[in-house]
Every structure is written in C-alpha cells, then in structure tokens.
Amino acid sequence: MSESPQPTPIRVTVVGALGRMGQESVRALSSDSRFEVVGAVDRSGAGQTLASVLQIPSEVVVTDILSECLDQHPADVLLDFTHFSSAPDHAMRAMKRGLAVVIGTSGLRQPDVRTLVQTCQETGQPCLLVPNFAIGAVLMMRFAEMAAAYFPHAEVIERHGHHKLDAPSGTGRHTATLISQHRAETPREPQGAVEAVAGARGAKVDMVPVHSLRLPGSVAHQEVLFGGPGELLTIKHDSYDRASFMGGVKLACAQVRSLSGFVTGLDAVLF
Numbered sequence: 001m002s003e004s005p006q007p008t009p010i011r012v013t014v015v016g017a018l019g020r021m022g023q024e025s026v027r028a029l030s031s032d033s034r035f036e037v038v039g040a041v042d043r044s045g046a047g048q049t050l051a052s053v054l055q056i057p058s059e060v061v062v063t064d065i066l067s068e069c070l071d072q073h074p075a076d077v078l079l080d081f082t083h084f085s086s087a088p089d090h091a092m093r094a095m096k097r098g099l100a101v102v103i104g105t106s107g108l109r110q111p112d113v114r115t116l117v118q119t120c121q122e123t124g125q126p127c128l129l130v131p132n133f134a135i136g137a138v139l140m141m142r143f144a145e146m147a148a149a150y151f152p153h154a155e156v157i158e159r160h161g162h163h164k165l166d167a168p169s170g171t172g173r174h175t176a177t178l179i180s181q182h183r184a185e186t187p188r189e190p191q192g193a194v195e196a197v198a199g200a201r202g203a204k205v206d207m208v209p210v211h212s213l214r215l216p217g218s219v220a221h222q223e224v225l226f227g228g229p230g231e232l233l234t235i236k237h238d239s240y241d242r243a244s245f246m247g248g249v250k251l252a253c254a255q256v257r258s259l260s261g262f263v264t265g266l267d268a269v270l271f
C-alpha cells in the first residue's frame with residue numbers, strides 16, 4: 001500500500017529572528033515538520049547561520065534586508081516579532097509580495113493598523129495581529145468578555161519584564177476593548193474624584209483602567225478584576241516561559257492563509 005504524501009511544509013520567514021520571541025519561534029517552527037523556516041531577518045547578527053546561533057540544523061543565513069530575503073527565498077507566511085515602529089512596514093512589504101502575515105509585535109499605532117487594513121484589501125492577503133499567543137491568555141480574554149456583561153466595574157492589571165518597551169501591553173489593551181464592547185454600561189467616577197498624581201488610576205483604554213507593572217523576573221501576567229456588590233471576580237493568567245506562546249504561534253502560522261482581511265486575536269483561528 002502506498003503511503004499518502006506528506007503535505008508541503010508552510011514556508012515561514014521570521015523577522016526579529018534573533019530576538020527572544022523570534023528565537024523561540026524559529027526553534028518551535030523548525031522542529032515541526034508542518035513548517036519550514038526559509039528566511040530569518042534581524043537588524044543584528046546578519047551573516048550568521050541559524051545553525052550557528054541557535055544550534056539547530058538550518059543553513060538559513062540571517063539577513064538585515066527584508067526585501068532581499070523575500071525576493072531570494074520565497075515564503076508563504078511572514079512572522080514578525082520586532083518593534084511597533086517597523087512591524088507595519090514589514091507586513092506591508094510581505095503582503096505586496098503575496099505573503100500572509102502574522103504580527104506578534106505589540107504596541108502598533110492605530111494609523112498603522114488602518115494602513116494595514118487597506119493593504120489587506122489592496123493585496124487580497126490576510127494579516128493576523130495577535131496580542132497574545134498563549135492559549136490560556138486567549139481564554140482569559142474570552143472569560144473577561146463574558147464577565148463584562150454582568151460586571152461593568154472592571155480593571156486590568158498587567159505585568160511584564162522591565163525590558164518591555166510599550167505600555168500598556170497589547171493583551172491589556174485588547175482585554176480593555178473587549179470589556180468596553182461587552183458591558184452594558186460604563187461606570188462613572190464618583191463626583192469630586194481627583195487623581196492627585198497623574199496615572200494613579202491607570203491608563204484608560206476605552207474607559208477601562210489598565211495598570212502596567214514592569215518588573216524583572218516577569219514574563220507576561222495579567223489579572224482582570226470585576227467588582228460587584230459584595231463580591232470580586234478575578235480572572236488571572238500567567239505566562240512563566242515563552243514556550244507558552246509557541247502553540248499559538250504555530251496555530252497562527254498554520255491557519256493565517258485561511259483568513260481574509262485584517263484580523264485581530266488568536267480567537268480567529270482557535271474557536
């Protein structure tokens with residue numbers, strides 16, 4: 001009996017390949033036969049092979065020029081873990097070359113998101129922006145969305161390592177937006193409430209306070225607190241290791257081509 005042929009691996013180019021998330025992703029994708037990492041872009045470490053940096057069997061040479069990499073090494077999916085100032089440009093270049101895009105980079109500006117929506121329409125390519133790849137975090141957001149319908153008083157506390165550049169986190173912002181969309185009313189501050197020190201009540205994202213903590217020893221942690229008369233509901237998620245994101249990274253890379261347009265959240269491919 002002849003064996004059924006192996007499906008062709010999904011070719012992935014990783015931008016920010018030598019960063020913390022990039023390295024973890026390259027390892028995870030390279031060790032799964034459904035994927036082939038065909039390109040690695042990073043503004044540091046150009047000229048080295050992935051084999052020498054990550055000790056994995058790969059002859060891919062890291063480059064710092066994305067367009068050259070995309071032209072020389074055709075890929076199906078671009079995965080970006082860089083910086084909010086450059087991720088939109090990487091995504092647009094990739095979509096214009098016919099790649100589907102997964103953006104893991106957080107902190108993207110609204111005007112950039114609008115441009116990406118337009119690029120998706122113009123190119124017909126999908127772009128999936130994922131604020132958090134951890135399955136537990138996606139469920140936390142889903143549960144928060146459900147609770148918001150019953151508890152309008154909600155606040156978000158997110159905690160990340162002290163090297164994180166943007167605040168609030170993408171997950172914190174996204175959670176706040178979901179809460180505001182699902183609660184029946186927006187609680188009012190008591191009359192005469194004063195913020196004696198700016199920021200004491202957190203940043204308001206869609207009228208939901210988000211408090212950002214930046215501490216060494218943290219990876220990605222979030223609590224969503226809902227207060228009601230005589231009760232408090234806390235929904236909490238902790239990522240202790242970047243390994244927690246890899247299931248979601250693989251799912252996103254495997255499924256992004258089935259999406260259309262610009263989509264936010266792993267929910268789109270999870271549920």
Ligand code: NAD
Nearest residue numbers: 016018019020021042043081082086104105106131132133
């Ligand atoms: P990092 O600083 O360790 O890595 C970023 C890498 O990108 C670096 O190697 C840097 O040299 C490279 N880089 C930056 N700008 C570049 C450019 N223009 N061209 C090429 N390479 C460039 O950061 P990290 O911890 O890996 O995080 C990266 C991003 O991912 C951040 O925005 C972070 O908030 C986000 N993140 C998202 C999730 C998620 O689940 N969505 C989880 C963790 C981190």
